[in-house]
Amino acid sequence: MTLVQYQGNVLAQSRAWTNLHDEELRRRTVKAAGEKDVAALVSLTLAYLAHQGGSGVLTSPRTVEAYALGTRQFVEYATANAVNLLRPGRHDAQTYINHMLAAGRKPAGVQLKVAAASCLYRALRWAGATEADPFRDAKVPKDRTPGIVKRPPYAEDDLQDVLEHANVHEKFLLFLIAHAGLRISEALALDWTDLDEGARRIHVRSGKGRKGRVVAMSTSLARAARQYRGQYGPGGPQHHDGRRATPPERVFRYGSTFTARYHLGKAFQAAGVPFRGFHPGRKYAGTRLVQQLKDFGRVAAHLGHESVDTTRKGYAQLAADDLKDDLAGW
Template identity: 85%
Template sequence: MTLAVYQGDLLAQTREWTSLHDEELRRRAVKAAGEKDIATLVSMTVAYLAHQGGSGVLTSARTVEAYELGTRQFIEYATGQAVNLLRPGRHDAQNYINHMLAAGRKPAGAQLKVAAASCLYRALRWAGATEADPFRDAKVPKDRTPGIIKRPPYSEDDLQDVLEKADVHEKFLLFLVSHAGLRISEALALDWEDVDESGKRLHVRSGKGRKGRVVAMSTSLARAARHYRALYGPGGPDHHDGRRATPGTRVFRYGSTPTARYHLGKAFKAAGVPFRGFHPGRKYAGTRLIQQIKDFGRVAAHLGHESVDTTRKGYAQLAADDLKGDLSGW
C-alpha cells in the first residue's frame, strides 16, 4: 500500500467522526465506551490522532498501527478487570502499568502502551464522553540501561558473514541500513533519482518527522548500488528467479517492512547469524562512526536524529574498550 493511498484512507476514517454533530459524536463515544466496543473505540482514537495529533493525516502507518494495537490491548485489559472506561478509578491507570511490568514488559514498551491508552482518553474527551484523564499522574519507571546495551548493534564479523551469503539485492539493502544508517522506512521509500552512486550521496526525502536529509554513501554502498541498479533499475533485465526490474521510479518493488524482513532474513539465516531486525544495522553505523570521528553532531546528522542526545544515549555510545589505547601506559 502506498503512502498516498494510506493517507486517503486515514482522512476518510477521520471524516467519519468529524462529520458528526457534537451530540451524535458524544452519543457514539459513550455507547462504545460503555460496551467496550474495541473496533469503534480504535476507530475513534485513530480519527482523533489524525485530526488533532501533531502530524495529522500525515501520521505514519507504523504509528497508526502502534496506536491501534495499544488501544486494543488497553480495552482488553479494562474488559478483563471490569474497569469503567468513562469513570476509571484513581488506581486503574497505575494498575495497568504495573500489570504490564509484572508480566515482563520493559519500561520503554510500557510507555508506548500508555501513550496509546492516553490517546484513547484524549479522544473520549474530544468526543465529550468523559472528562477523565487517568494517565495524567501515572508513572512508568525509567530504564537506566543504555540503549546500546539493551539493543546492541550487529558486530563487524556478523555483517561480514551475512554479506558473504547475500545476493545483490540483499547486500544493497543491508548496506543502506548498516552504512548509510537509514531507517528501513527510509530505505524502502527511496526513488532511483535519490541514489547518486557517482557522487556517493543519498537523498532521503521521507525521514522521521517528514524531514529530508542528504546522506553520504560508503565506497561499499556505492558499489552495491551500481550493481543493483544494473540488474534491477529501470530498463533492467528480467531474471530467472522471477524478480523483474523495479517498475517506475521506486528503488524497491515492495514498500512493507515484513517483506524487507523476509528478504534480508534469508541472508542472515544462510550465514547462521540471528536476525534482530534492521535497527541494529543503524546502531552499527552510528557506533562505528563515533569510534572513527568522535563527533556526535555529525553522526546525528548522518542518522537523521533531531537531537544529539538521541545519538549519544541510544545509538552511538563509545564502546567500553574505546579507552584501551589511552589506558595502556598507565
C-alpha cells in the first residue's frame, strides 16, 4: 500500500493508516519518522486529525491545509537541523519556536505552527512510534498588540472607491464580507435558497465549527443581492465562459478562495486601493456595528463568534476617539 500526501478526502486519508494492523502501523510510522519522509508524515498527521481530532472527518479544509503546511515545515526544519523526531532533545521544541520568532514570524503565526507540530506528535504517539511530547512545556510569547491594530479594517472611503469600480458580482461579494460580515468560506458555501432579499436575511449553514446562523442584510446588500440574482441566478444569463466548478444551486460559480481573491482584487486594483484580503472587510462590519450599537453581544452574533471576547479583542474595538463627544466640555 502506498501512502500519499493529502489530496482532499480526509476519510480515505484516515483509512490508509487505520486499516493497518497495529504493528504495521508502528513499523511504517517509525520508518517515516526515521527517514523524515515529509509526505508520509503529513499523511499520518492528517489521518490522525480525521480519526481522532475534535472534528474528525468534518475538520474544515482550511484547518486541514494549515496542519499539512505546518507539519511539512516542521519536518523540513527537523531535517535541516538534525532533530531526531522520535527522540527529540529537551530543548528542540523551544529552539524551533525561537527560530521562527527570530526569523520575524509573529507569535500568532508561530502558535499555529506549534499546533501543527504538536498534532504530528500526537499522531506519532497514536501510532505507537514514540512517547515523546516535546511541545508540552514549550512557550510561545503572547502578542499584546490588539488584532484590530495588527490587521485594521478597510477604511470607509476605500470601500466606497472600490464599489464605484466594481461590477455586479464584485459588489455583491464585497457587501457579503463588509456588511454581512461573512467569512469568505461562508460566502462561497451559500446556496440560492439561503438568500432572502425580501426579508433581508441570509441563512449561513456552514459557519465556523459547523454552526449555522441567520444574518441580517443591509439595504445595500439586499439591493446588490437582487441585482446579482437577476444576472447570475437560476434561469438568468450564464457565466461568461459557460462553465461551473460548483453545483448549480450554489450562489457563486467557483468554490475557491483563490478565485474569489482574483475577482475582488480586480475591483480594488481598479480603484487604486491595496487589497489586504477578506478579513479586513469582516473587521469593517464588526467595527462599524460596535460603534453604532455599543453592544458586543449583538455584534458577536452577527459575525458568528462563539465568544464575545473574540469580538471585543480582535475584531471590533471601539475607536480611540469614541468618547470625544462625551468628553466635550470637560
